[in-house]
Amino acid sequence: MSSFAGRMKEYPTISLDRFDRENLHAQAYFLSHCHKDHMKGLKGPLLKRKLQFSRTVRLYCSFVTKELLLNNPKYAFWEEYTVPLELESPTQISLVDEASGEQEIVVTLLPAGHCPGSVMFLFEGCHGNVLYTGDFRLAVGDASRMEQLHSGSRVKDIQSVYLDSTFYDPRFYQIPSREVCLRGIAELIGNWISQSRYHVVWLNCKAAYGYEYLFTNLGEEFSTQVHVNSLNMFKKMPEILSYVTTDRRCQIHACRHPKDEEFLQGNRLPCGSTAADGTPLRIISIKPSTMWFGERTKKTNVVINESVCLKRAMNSDLNVFLIKSCKHFFFQIKDFLSYLQPVNILPSVVPIGRSLTEVTHMLRMMSRKRSDETMFIYKPLGVLKRSRVQRPSNNSESDNELFEGLDLVPPRKKISMNQEAEKGEFGVGVVSASRLHCSPVGLNFMDCTESNGEEEDDNEEEEGQGDTVKNKGPKWEDFFTPEVLSDSQNSQSQSCCSVRSTSPSRATGSQTPELFSEEEETPDNNKGFSLSLSASNHSSQNLDSHLDDTLILHQDQNQTSDGVTLQSEQEQLSASQTSSDFDIPSTPESKAPQTADLLHLYRKLASREEVVLREEGQGFS
DNA sequence: GCGATCAGCT
DNA sequence: CACAGCTGATCGC
Numbered sequence A: 001m002s003s004f005a006g007r008m009k010e011y012p013t014i015s016l017d018r019f020d021r022e023n024l025h026a027q028a029y030f031l032s033h034c035h036k037d038h039m040k041g042l043k044g045p046l047l048k049r050k051l052q053f054s055r056t057v058r059l060y061c062s063f064v065t066k067e068l069l070l071n072n073p074k075y076a077f078w079e080e081y082t083v084p085l086e087l088e089s090p091t092q093i094s095l096v097d098e099a100s101g102e103q104e105i106v107v108t109l110l111p112a113g114h115c116p117g118s119v120m121f122l123f124e125g126c127h128g129n130v131l132y133t134g135d136f137r138l139a140v141g142d143a144s145r146m147e148q149l150h151s152g153s154r155v156k157d158i159q160s161v162y163l164d165s166t167f168y169d170p171r172f173y174q175i176p177s178r179e180v181c182l183r184g185i186a187e188l189i190g191n192w193i194s195q196s197r198y199h200v201v202w203l204n205c206k207a208a209y210g211y212e213y214l215f216t217n218l219g220e221e222f223s224t225q226v227h228v229n230s231l232n233m234f235k236k237m238p239e240i241l242s243y244v245t246t247d248r249r250c251q252i253h254a255c256r257h258p259k260d261e262e263f264l265q266g267n268r269l270p271c272g273s274t275a276a277d278g279t280p281l282r283i284i285s286i287k288p289s290t291m292w293f294g295e296r297t298k299k300t301n302v303v304i305n306e307s308v309c310l311k312r313a314m315n316s317d318l319n320v321f322l323i324k325s326c327k328h329f330f331f332q333i334k335d336f337l338s339y340l341q342p343v344n345i346l347p348s349v350v351p352i353g354r355s356l357t358e359v360t361h362m363l364r365m366m367s368r369k370r371s372d373e374t375m376f377i378y379k380p381l382g383v384l385k386r387s388r389v390q391r392p393s394n395n396s397e398s399d400n401e402l403f404e405g406l407d408l409v410p411p412r413k414k415i416s417m418n419q420e421a422e423k424g425e426f427g428v429g430v431v432s433a434s435r436l437h438c439s440p441v442g443l444n445f446m447d448c449t450e451s452n453g454e455e456e457d458d459n460e461e462e463e464g465q466g467d468t469v470k471n472k473g474p475k476w477e478d479f480f481t482p483e484v485l486s487d488s489q490n491s492q493s494q495s496c497c498s499v500r501s502t503s504p505s506r507a508t509g510s511q512t513p514e515l516f517s518e519e520e521e522t523p524d525n526n527k528g529f530s531l532s533l534s535a536s537n538h539s540s541q542n543l544d545s546h547l548d549d550t551l552i553l554h555q556d557q558n559q560t561s562d563g564v565t566l567q568s569e570q571e572q573l574s575a576s577q578t579s580s581d582f583d584i585p586s587t588p589e590s591k592a593p594q595t596a597d598l599l600h601l602y603r604k605l606a607s608r609e610e611v612v613l614r615e616e617g618q619g620f621s
Numbered sequence B: 001g002c003g004a005t006c007a008g009c010t
Numbered sequence C: 001c002a003c004a005g006c007t008g009a010t011c012g013c
Helices: A021-025 A045-052 A063-071 A073-081 A178-193 A212-221 A260-265 A293-297 A330-340 A356-364 A368-373 A396-403 A416-423 A440-451 A466-470 A504-508 A595-606
Strands: A014-016 A028-030 A059-062 A082-085 A091-097 A101-111 A119-125 A128-132 A158-163 A199-203 A282-289 A302-304 A308-311 A318-323 A344-347 A499-501 A550-552
Touching: A021 A045, A045 A073, A059 A063, A063 A073, A063 A082, A073 A082, A158 A330, A178 A199, A178 A212, A178 A282, A344 A356
Parallel strands: A014 A028, A028 A059, A059 A082, A128 A158, A158 A344, A199 A282, A282 A318, A302 A550
Antiparallel strands: A091 A101, A091 A499, A101 A119, A119 A128, A302 A308, A308 A318
């Protein structure tokens, strides 16, 4: 949960994702996405009253966020005070202060990939450039693909990053891709619902938004629709709308009820559905969750592989905990920060179990302050990612420090993107235009399609392919912006007395806009959400020792005597290792489950056969 | 009666 | 531990 107090030291007269207490005095409000923990105070009567007496105070957010916000009647009064902004379109806002007069600030919304409508905010003004991430989920290399983080060919000078640091912790260094997760779940669901029409699936989705990726993919996979309570929130999102329905006669449900667990115990779906002919439904519940560890404390048979956690529940057929990554994890954040090299990094979340000092220490190593202390020579105008040679993040000592005191073996092999840098193939500050002469998003899509499954190497063929050569597997949903801008939305008025749009080049001083001039050739950025369902894995959190009836299935890795962890052949890497979501080694001393074994397991579970769990490494039967 | 906060639960 | 909620109890206004 976000513990951000709402204000940034550089621009204290604006408030983000917090609307109570001192934030009541803000001159402008920003909402990064429509999750409750970022909306504290947003329906407060004092704030409502303030709006009624103000001509200039407005709430700025994405079009989709406004749509989702106003869908809730409790926030309907925001209608006339909310100004939706286009993605990646710098907008100048006047902050009117009775005491100090008027102050101009330029804000740019960047796709955050956390849930529909989620954005990061880049502020540029007289107190420097500041990035507020909100909750975000980016793949390694995404920062280099964001035009608005660059001025021409250079990375903008970022004073501070206000970071969602929930998972900025080496304990979260391994995650499987969303494809791995989805494939496992789709197999399980397929095996289940194909048995009879009484075999149904319930998706136990807690948060209001962020599961749409799952709905659309399952809908596509099984040529069906997913039952939900209401279509209202999706009414202007046709890409999602076509995959959801309020017709209860389908086999995949994501409906909710306050007492849905009780319903399930009574062999009913939360919508109350039972079979018309009285035949008892056979229900499996699937719980998409980033966090599933709490569930392990219960005395149940649990099977964990890299993407799903299967639990045989007492009264229903089977519970499945789908590991979902709606946020970024350690290496993605590390990559993001080491690319931007801000002067300050301020965590918005200090995970329980960590101290603020620990988090600050880890973050500091990614900041420019750390760099100044070491051999890194600060380049005031920044450098392009491909030219990074001696970034602190590439320093194994930095990694070692991060892993100090943790009872896991850190991935000593550098993430592949950094290997080239170490080899010095790319000189500092010298990046050919051709390497970036594309919309990175579009290139990414092409690259991963063509290179899927191939050995990643360091040969010269990589040149000219930008940062995206490490992305394996066609993951189109990764490359869509989290915005759906239907015509009707686009035509919504952005009028506000204090707002006007500025062109990207004027606002950023970009010197070489042609580097990003082919956006129209990308997959249609405006036609889909960046639906951020993905798979996350448990990290090596000592699960094994205290989970007597838990079987951990994971991946193999060779470890040499000197502690250097080497990845074995590419074919031993799971698909999760080859996705763009992460370029990192797998859990040390773990073993990869074979696809056939997993399929066998899924079928057994789906058919309610007992699964005999053995010691790790001996497989299952 | 309302909102804020917290514990407990999923 | 962590997500992103929800419910219910308690307290102050």
